[in-house]
Amino acid sequence: MTFLTQMKINNYALVFLGGGLGALTRYLITVLTEEQLGSAIASSLPLYIANISGALLLGIINASNSEKTRTFWGAGFAGGYTTMSGVALFLYTLSPLMVLQTATLMFGLGFIAYAAGSNLARVLRKSN
Amino acid sequence: MNYLDPLLLLAVFTAAGVGSIFRYVLSNWSGFIPWGILTGNTFASFIAGYASVAFAGNNELVIWLVVGLAGGLSTFSSWAAATVQMSSKGRIYGPVLYTLLTLVLCSTATYIGLIT
Numbered sequence: 594m595t596f597l598t599q600m601k602i603n604n605y606a607l608v609f610l611g612g613g614l615g616a617l618t619r620y621l622i623t624v625l626t627e628e629q630l631g632s633a634i635a636s637s638l639p640l641y642i643a644n645i646s647g648a649l650l651l652g653i654i655n656a657s658n659s660e661k662t663r664t665f666w667g668a669g670f671a672g673g674y675t676t677m678s679g680v681a682l683f684l685y686t687l688s689p690l691m692v693l694q695t696a697t698l699m700f701g702l703g704f705i706a707y708a709a710g711s712n713l714a715r716v717l718r719k720s721n
Numbered sequence: 722m723n724y725l726d727p728l729l730l731l732a733v734f735t736a737a738g739v740g741s742i743f744r745y746v747l748s749n750w751s752g753f754i755p756w757g758i759l760t761g762n763t764f765a766s767f768i769a770g771y772a773s774v775a776f777a778g779n780n781e782l783v784i785w786l787v788v789g790l791a792g793g794l795s796t797f798s799s800w801a802a803a804t805v806q807m808s809s810k811g812r813i814y815g816p817v818l819y820t821l822l823t824l825v826l827c828s829t830a831t832y833i834g835l836i837t
Contacts, residue, residue: 605742612741613734616792620733620784624724648801655802668745673737675797678765681827682773682787685835696824699797707801708809 604664611669619643619674636686640679641699647675648703652710656718722780729781733789740765740793748799754819755803758796759826765795766827770834795827 622642627635651671657663680699684692723729743761750757772786800823804816 605745608741608745609738612744612793613738615741616737616789617730617734619792620730620788623788627724644797647798651798651802652805668748669741671798672744672796673741673793675799676765676792677762677795677797677800677823677827678769678787678791678831679795680797681766681831682769684828685770685831700800700820700824703797703801704804707798707805711805 603661607661607665608669608672611665612673615647615670615673615675618670619676636683637695640676640683641702644675644680644699645702645706647671648706649710650674652707652712653714654710656711656714724784726781729784732781732785736785736789737793740790740795744794744796754807754815754822755799758799758803759819759822762795762800762823763826763830765791767830767834768794770831771837772834774835775837 619639623635623639626639630638648671651667654663654667654671657666680696684695687695744758747757747761748755750760769787769791772783772791776782776786800819804819807815807819
């Protein structure tokens, strides 16, 4: 029983560290984008970068056999790195037509990215 | 303000870590669709909307709550994972309902946050 509790605590720690690191990465991408390209672009581009690459990453990670890897990189990093609240907030700065376009593009690309990551992991595993 | 202030970075890291733990616990609640993640995303959207108006003059606080706490609590990758997995099993209503509910609940929650 003791070691089970211990493992639970370890998983929470992994999620905390991974999630913190993921959100920090997204924040640094936002700051860098704003510095280089201006705040208008920084309100949308980092959201696309983080959410699409995060979905791709999770597709690859979820194929891992290691629970610790999936917890840290999946539930932790990919979860903290990607954001839904950021998307919801961003939609309020757009015109109704752009809302529809942005939502379709974001969700469509996210779906494709996860499926691509998932398939990539399968191909890599077969070749090993 | 200095956007790369080490204290601010640490604050974002910590808040996102805490938000992620809440999301991790919530993710256990799953049935026809991942109800727990949907709840986390909805609540995070409210926090993001509320914080960006209520603390509009205080950039550090807004970043801490919106990028850190709400960003850690909410997730996009897990939406992608669930919809792809449901679709690959031939389910149609699950991913469609999940996507529509995510869009409607998150934007409504943000709106309520913005006007509260």
